[in-house]
Amino acid sequence: MKKRGIVIAETEELTIGYASRRRSIRVMEHLSVSAGSGELVALIGRNGAGKSTLLRTLVSLQPAVGGKIRLHGRDLHSIGSTMLPRIVSFTSTEPVAERNISVRDAVSLGRFPYTNWIGTMTDADREAVDHALEDTGMLTLAGRRLDNISDGERQRTLIARSLAQDTELLVMDEPTAFLDLPSRYGIVSLLRKLTREKGKCVIYSTHDLDTALNEADRIWLMDGECIIEGAPEDLILSGTIARAFESPLLSFSSKEGTFSFVRGRRKGIALKGDAPALSLTEKALGRCGYAVDQQASVRVKVQTGPEGWRWTLAEGSETRSFSTLYELMVHLPEE
Amino acid sequence: MRERLPSLKLPLAMTGLFLVTLLLFCADILFGGTPLEAGDVVRALFGEGTPESKIIVMEFRLPRALTAVIAGAALSVSGLLMQTLFRNPLAGPDVLGISSGAGLGVALTVLTLSPLFAITADSPLQGWGMILAAWAGAGMVMVIIMAVSSRMRDIMTVLIVGLMLASAISAVVSLLQYFSNETMLRTYVIWTMGNLGNISWQQLRALTIAALAGMILAFVMVKPLNAMLMGETFSRTVGVRMRSTRLMLLAAASILAGSVTAFCGPLAFIGVAVPHMARLLFRTTDHRTLMPGTALFGAAILLVSDLISTAPGGGQIIPVNTVTSLIGIPVVLWIILGKNATAGRR
Known part of the structure; x- marks a missing residue:
């Protein structure tokens, strides 16, 4: 010192x-x-x-x-x-x-x-x-x-x-x-x-x-x-x-x-996946009003594949897949 | 860029400018309203030749050329001081109404006091009386402008106040003219056209002493002037006493502009334009170079103006004020347009 x-x-x-x-x-x-x-x-x-x-x-x-x-x-x-x-x-x-x-x-x-x-x-x-x-x-x-x-x-x-x-x-x-x-x-x-x-x-x-x-x-x-x-x-x-x-x-x-912004009341979302996209996804979800909760019914998975990162959004039996975070955010379920 | 080369380039530019000024000075003596052979002029300078040529050269051309040198240098340096003092590239004795202030002083002496005390144009009393009145007038306007610019940072506000002051003063002068007699009125109107030739040796001596005093006062201030280029706060933190510095600069600028205006009338645009020409030639902002450079350049420009004004020949003369305006206005326009162009690009 x-x-x-x-x-x-x-x-x-x-x-x-x-x-x-x-x-x-x-x-x-x-x-x-x-x-x-x-x-x-x-x-x-x-x-x-x-x-x-x-x-x-x-x-x-x-x-x-x-x-x-x-x-x-x-x-x-x-x-x-x-x-x-x-x-x-x-x-x-x-x-x-x-x-x-x-x-x-x-x-x-x-x-x-x-x-x-x-x-x-x-x-x-x-x-x-x-x-x-x-x-x-x-x-x-x-x-x-x-x-x-x-x-x-x-x-x-x-x-x-x-x-x-x-x-x-x-x-x-x-x-x-x-x-x-x-x-x-x-x-x-x-x-x-x-x-x-x-x-x-x-x-x-x-x-x-x-x-x-x-x-x-x-x-x-x-x-x-x-x-x-x-x-x-x-x-x-x-x-x-x-x-x-x-x-x-x-x-x-x-x-x-x-410092970070204070978010209002949050909805739960389950999130799994690989770093470093995982934490960035959590950040983006936070902006959309979601907090990570592995018990939630809406689930997001992020994986890297041959074509780069892919996000899968599952809600009940319905599953959709996106190649950018932006698309995922647009398709998140509303209230 | 004067990076790393000042040892050679600067003295070269300064010597060149000095030689040009010297050449113009000789030309101003050789050529004039009445045609004279060059040989006659030289003989007259050495006290020989015809009495007629002696009078023309010794009583008219020589004092006229000397006046051009002193007035050009003094006005330009006054402009340089004001541009740094007001942080304003458009500052100058005429633009800020300083010349008008000096004019008011002159108007008061010529139109009211002189007839009152029956002072003639030749008496030494009028020489120094006019100078003192012009100083007082110039100083008064300068103090007002200074007070305004310490409150208003905006350049345009200060310029507008200067214009208003000039208008107000010219209104007062009109009023004075209304109440004065015809001879005095004519003296005053001729004065306003600007004239380098209407000066006696006695008045020239007064002008020289005053201009020298102003120049010395200005040159003593080069170091604080340079610090002021970086702003007032900086100047204060390196130990410049702003209050006394400002006062000194105001005094120097008023003495220089006021003395010239008293004897030669308002010579428009010399004070604003010449410092910029000098900056362009010497490519520096350092007052140690700019001040002598501006003085020389101002002398040269006024000599040229005088040559042009006497060019028609046969006793015909274009008012010097007109010539200096024609030379100075393009420079001022170039400054305004150039500044705005850079501001627009940002």
Whole structure:
């Protein structure tokens, strides 16, 4: 087992929200969480739970209403504005203003805290940019313009920019939003690689529970009133995940750590056959309102033959055979 | 792509552009409304030749060409600053009503204050008075636009507000015209046509100082300008102080656009179009290259416009404003159509 790293970021009795002269809106109070080096931390919670607010407060884009934030053991307030960008980098969901900018120029801007008043790149700066491009797999696309690459590649560019900024803590607001499944997985495994190989501490918010529960070392779960942290499996075991996300339509399986739709009252159906079609058939039958019950009068058998999979539907003495699951579903007896 | 080749390509493009601008500058002195032999022009530049040619060259053509260089550079850089500041490719002194604001300042001085205090066109007081009034007008509109664009993310909303402001201002100016006397009215109407030649050495000095100040202020801001290409949130997280940066950029853009507009009248579409031409030529978004590039390109374009405007000869002159519009409008249309074409493909 990997030893827990040095604490990079921690909050103590933090209150986040928006304060103005007249009144303050507290989004959430008593937040005490931490994240260590070499850790991938996924911040999850339902829409409007305050995920972005927490992340923006962590990187000092908005002030905390109360409580403390410590980065590297130093109070956030005591870190100057020239020092802070060397400690923490932030990737927001804000669209890039100039989409004609090249990938390399965009990543080079990550060196902003280190360059002189006019932004001259030294050899060391250029090297850092090259490394960042290489680590994110963007080196071959470095000359392309941001509006000529895919959404996933654009997100990689932003991660490279964060890497070029050379901070130990990387905070990202929904880096996998709007991405398809393979790109989403690609981004999260890249983040994971950065924590393992570079010892970075990455905190990212996401709605993609599946990947978060599978890949993150630590989950920060924002659940209406409070924040709960722990390894994904700890939160599953304690039933925290189920409590936070279950709804009349959604049930959580603690055994597999996945969500599924809640089905209404079910009819019984007897099911026999060979894997892997067996479990898929059960899934399809479930969608049609059937639960497996070997004593039922309606029986389905699935077998593989010379022409591929075949399904046999038997009801009393009547027997019919189908070559696709779709046909079987169409011919299932109704109420 | 300027990938891996900047060491060679960039200086080449910059030198080329510089030489072209220099050539145009010489051409602008050699050719003008009244025909003069090239030899006479050169002699006049060195203080020799006929008194007539000396007056034409030293009092008209040289200040005119210098004005074109300064005004072209200043307006274009002002446009570049505004495009980055407002995250809007269509931003520019005239499009957002900044020129109108400067015009209001000028109208107020020319139409109301000057007759009141009996200030003549040649007095230095009018030089700086007009500049200050134009700055104030330009700055006022800029602050309004800034306030709107901080609330409205939508580019079109900001542009429409700019258009409305320009209309409102022109209505106010019409009202002023109604109450002013004929001589002042004529001065003002001639000013609105845009004129590079109506500038005295004294006024040219004021314009140069103001434009230089604006340019220096702009160039000091190249690093934050580059960060702003990635968006405001990013800029803030790498340590850009947005409030003061915005204020500095607003000041620089107002000084540049306001000073030029005060003396040369509204020169349409230079500020919007030239930064895009420079981006196309240098193929970069880096302000360290774009800013000098845009300045040179703007000088070149205004010199060309001036050459065209004096081309008919025999004392006939096409208003510069007309020429710059004819050059700038196709570029602006190309931007709008190009942007929409890409949006449609998505």
